Amino acid sequence: MRDVDLRFYISILWRRLPYVLTITILALAISVLVARALPPVYRASAKILVEAPQIPADLARSTVPTTAVDQFQIIQQQITTREYLLALADKLDFYGNNLSGEKLSGGEELSSEDIVEDMRSRITFEQLDSLSAKTGTSIFDVSFEAGEPVLAAKTVNELVAMILRSNQRQRTDRAGDTLRFFDREVARLGSELNRLEADILKFKSKNKDTLPESLDFRRRQQISQQERLTLLEREEAALRSRRSSLTDAYATGTPSAVSGPVTPEQQMLQDLNRALAEQLAIFSENSPNIIALRARIVSLQRGLMSNQATDTSASKKALSGLELQLSDTDQRLEIIGREKTAITQSIADLTQSIVATPASETALNSLERNRLNVQTQYNAAIARRAEALIGEQIELRSDGGRFSLLEPASPPQSPISPKRRRIVAIGAAAGIGLSLALVALLEILNRTVRRPSELAQLLQYQPLATIPHIPTPAEARAASRKRGVARGIAAALVAAGIPGTLATIHYYYSPIDLIFQKFISN
Amino acid sequence: MESISTSLQGIVQVRAIDRASEQTIHACTRIESEVLWDSLPALRIDPAILAQNRVVTINRSTAARTPFDMMRTKILQTLRQNNWTSVAITSPAPSCGKTFLALNLAFSLADQKDCRTLLVDVDLRRPQIGERLGVTGSPPFENFLNGKSDINEIFLRHDSNLAVGVNGQPVQFSAETLQSPETTRVLRELRQRMNPDVILYDMSSMLATDDVIAFLPNVDCVILVAAAERTTLAEVDSCEQYLSEKSNVLGVVLNNCRHHRGY
Numbered sequence: 011m012r013d014v015d016l017r018f019y020i021s022i023l024w025r026r027l028p029y030v031l032t033i034t035i036l037a038l039a040i041s042v043l044v045a046r047a048l049p050p051v052y053r054a055s056a057k058i059l060v061e062a063p064q065i066p067a068d069l070a071r072s073t074v075p076t077t078a079v080d081q082f083q084i085i086q087q088q089i090t091t092r093e094y095l096l097a098l099a100d101k102l103d104f105y106g107n108n109l110s111g112e113k114l115s116g117g118e119e120l121s122s123e124d125i126v127e128d129m130r131s132r133i134t135f136e137q138l139d140s141l142s143a144k145t146g147t148s149i150f151d152v153s154f155e156a157g158e159p160v161l162a163a164k165t166v167n168e169l170v171a172m173i174l175r176s177n178q179r180q181r182t183d184r185a186g187d188t189l190r191f192f193d194r195e196v197a198r199l200g201s202e203l204n205r206l207e208a209d210i211l212k213f214k215s216k217n218k219d220t221l222p223e224s225l226d227f228r229r230r231q232q233i234s235q236q237e238r239l240t241l242l243e244r245e246e247a248a249l250r251s252r253r254s255s256l257t258d259a260y261a262t263g264t265p266s267a268v269s270g271p272v273t274p275e276q277q278m279l280q281d282l283n284r285a286l287a288e289q290l291a292i293f294s295e296n297s298p299n300i301i302a303l304r305a306r307i308v309s310l311q312r313g314l315m316s317n318q319a320t321d322t323s324a325s326k327k328a329l330s331g332l333e334l335q336l337s338d339t340d341q342r343l344e345i346i347g348r349e350k351t352a353i354t355q356s357i358a359d360l361t362q363s364i365v366a367t368p369a370s371e372t373a374l375n376s377l378e379r380n381r382l383n384v385q386t387q388y389n390a391a392i393a394r395r396a397e398a399l400i401g402e403q404i405e406l407r408s409d410g411g412r413f414s415l416l417e418p419a420s421p422p423q424s425p426i427s428p429k430r431r432r433i434v435a436i437g438a439a440a441g442i443g444l445s446l447a448l449v450a451l452l453e454i455l456n457r458t459v460r461r462p463s464e465l466a467q468l469l470q471y472q473p474l475a476t477i478p479h480i481p482t483p484a485e486a487r488a489a490s491r492k493r494g495v496a497r498g499i500a501a502a503l504v505a506a507g508i509p510g511t512l513a514t515i516h517y518y519y520s521p522i523d524l525i526f527q528k529f530i531s532n
Numbered sequence: 533m534e535s536i537s538t539s540l541q542g543i544v545q546v547r548a549i550d551r552a553s554e555q556t557i558h559a560c561t562r563i564e565s566e567v568l569w570d571s572l573p574a575l576r577i578d579p580a581i582l583a584q585n586r587v588v589t590i591n592r593s594t595a596a597r598t599p600f601d602m603m604r605t606k607i608l609q610t611l612r613q614n615n616w617t618s619v620a621i622t623s624p625a626p627s628c629g630k631t632f633l634a635l636n637l638a639f640s641l642a643d644q645k646d647c648r649t650l651l652v653d654v655d656l657r658r659p660q661i662g663e664r665l666g667v668t669g670s671p672p673f674e675n676f677l678n679g680k681s682d683i684n685e686i687f688l689r690h691d692s693n694l695a696v697g698v699n700g701q702p703v704q705f706s707a708e709t710l711q712s713p714e715t716t717r718v719l720r721e722l723r724q725r726m727n728p729d730v731i732l733y734d735m736s737s738m739l740a741t742d743d744v745i746a747f748l749p750n751v752d753c754v755i756l757v758a759a760a761e762r763t764t765l766a767e768v769d770s771c772e773q774y775l776s777e778k779s780n781v782l783g784v785v786l787n788n789c790r791h792h793r794g795y
Binding site: 017018021184457459460462465468469471473474475476477479480481482483484 | 555583585586588596599600603607629633755758759760764765766770772782783785786788789790
């Protein structure tokens with residue numbers, strides 16, 4: 011059944027062959043015409059290598075953070091801006107002299123919109139392949155389509171130059187910006203630091219007495235002053251006692267220390283005075299012991315007075331010596347007194363300064379802390395500036411993520427479009443498809459009986475008979491003649507085709523003898 | 533008892549006489565038909581003309597006649613089963629190959645020696661059988677149908693068992709002629725006198741005229757011819773339905789089929 015069906019379809023096709031052939035040939039002719047009529051388009055392309063930074067990032071870092079690929083995309087956007095494209099078209103005189111492929115109807119002026127649109131459609135950026143995702147090294151392909159190979163190549167090279175220039179400029183600008191920023195930062199922080207330091211100096215000079223660093227010194231000073239004060243007091247006491255003893259000695263006539271040894275009376279008197287003093291500590295004023303003692307002392311003093319009166323000459327001499335001694339002592343005492351007041355004042359000052367020290371220490375600490383913070387920032391800024399300097403150097407010497415021209419565009423040998431062969435092939439295929447569709451449609455629309463099976467399907471019983479086509483003798487002769495002619499043509503085609511194919515292979519593919527040798531060696 | 537037996541004997545005798553007379557009549561008619569067949573003028577055929585008109589069954593040895601022979605056998609079997617004699621050949625549209633089929637079938641039946649066949653051209657508008665056979669100057673068939681002409685003036689004999697009724701002239705009022713009682717009578721008489729086993733009526737097409745509809749009561753069964761790639765399924769369907777309602781459809785023949793290889 012399938013076999014019958016296949017034969018049936020083949021026979022239908024055979025009968026409709028005129029249609030099929032006509033439509034196919036028409037389609038072929040049209041496609042050939044189209045392929046010939048379409049203007050050629052040449053595409054030139056250049057490859058740009060977008061490299062990752064040359065210097066390892068852990069040694070020195072570029073200060074341009076964008077990856078090269080991002081950079082490329084940014085530039086791509088810049089290049090496809092209106093102004094640039096218009097400038098490029100103008101520069102290359104792209105639409106001025108009617109190039110093949112840009113023939114303007116009636117020489118009318120293209121609007122800038124159209125020009126930009128057209129240019130955009132001609133330019134293609136393509137990332138060929140990312141060599142490694144980590145480093146971001148990749149190759150981009152920039153291509154341009156134009157009606158002339160030379161023009162296409164020229165445009166591509168122009169574009170590429172622009173890309174490279176723009177990339178370099180951008181990166182160095184960025185690096186320079188970074189450096190400038192850090193420069194400014196350093197300057198700012200430096201002036202801040204200077205200001206703070208001046209403040210500190212001012213504070214210190216203002217509160218130099220209460221500075222914490224001189225606290226120990228001042229404490230020691232205070233102690234030594236106090237020691238000195240006690241010494242002075244002691245000396246003063248000694249002087250006073252001596253003076254009093256001198257005066258006493260003068261008064262008793264027995265200059266104790268000055269006028270020789272003390273008389274027994276004097277000695278007694280002194281002893282009694284001492285005893286009195288002791289007794290006074292124990293007894294009251296009007297106890298009998300005391301009264302007795304006082305009486306004795308008075309009597310003794312009378313005796314002494316009388317004795318002194320006897321020795322006036324001697325006492326005169328003694329008096330002048332005493333005078334001298336006393337004035338000396340008084341002088342000393344005065345000096346000591348003065349010194350004491352001075353020392354006491356200084357101790358009071360010191361104490362006050364010591365008391366005031368914590369407050370000024372706190373103030374100073376806060377100042378110092380500020381200074382330290384700023385100092386830290388300043389140091390960091392200095393370090394960063396150094397990095398930025400290195401980064402700028404890297405960018406200046408384009409060791410950062412750099413673009414390099416891998417392969418400049420050269421004028422293409424053959425146009426990329428129209429792909430004439432493909433157009434013709436598509437035309438032929440379309441023609442065949444169309445004709446087959448037409449045949450199918452005709453067959454669908456054709457509601458006539460063609461096979462006994464159709465009748466059987468309709469009538470639910472087999473037809474009585476199926477008569478094949480019976481040719482008249484003339485028809486039979488014509489058919490056999492036709493068959494003979496067809497066979498002859500086929501034979502001629504085969505006979506012509508084999509040498510033709512061989513010749514084609516020989517002249518267009520590779521010489522036959524080489525192929526044969528290859529075949530033999532295989 | 534006696535009377536009964538005598539009456540029975542009488543009846544038996546009468547029966548015997550009847551049978552004898554029937555046989556006599558039968559013999560008479562057979563003899564008459566023999567005589568009539570012999571009296572028919574011979575049909576001279578030119579093989580070249582026949583071949584030109586695609587009549588293949590006159591050749592004994594040709595592969596092309598196989599389908600006709602098969603069809604002949606089938607038709608004969610069906611006719612005998614149903615005790616039918618007359619077969620009309622029609623088609624939905626003109627030039628589907630009715631005459632072609634009728635002629636081929638007729639010559640194929642002629643090879644069946646024990647079977648007498650009549651081929652009658654009742655396509656009164658476009659009679660073609662005579663033309664196809666290369667017969668010229670035959671009288672109008674209308675005369676025969678009116679009873680003006682006799683059988684042996686119209687029919688031509690091929691071999692000894694095929695008589696062909698050729699129409700020399702188209703008839704104007706064909707449908708009226710075909711459905712007139714006179715026609716019915718003439719055809720009945722023809723069947724009686726010629727005593728054929730098969731009568732093939734080559735008719736006009738169904739959808740062009742009402743001839744077929746008019747003539748249907750005179751036939752036992754119908755063969756519908758469909759021409760491959762000309763006749764639509766709808767035409768076949770409608771004609772077949774009509775015919776099977778009004779008469780017996782012997783079958784549908786698909787003619788001129790190029791997509792068929794044997795059975």
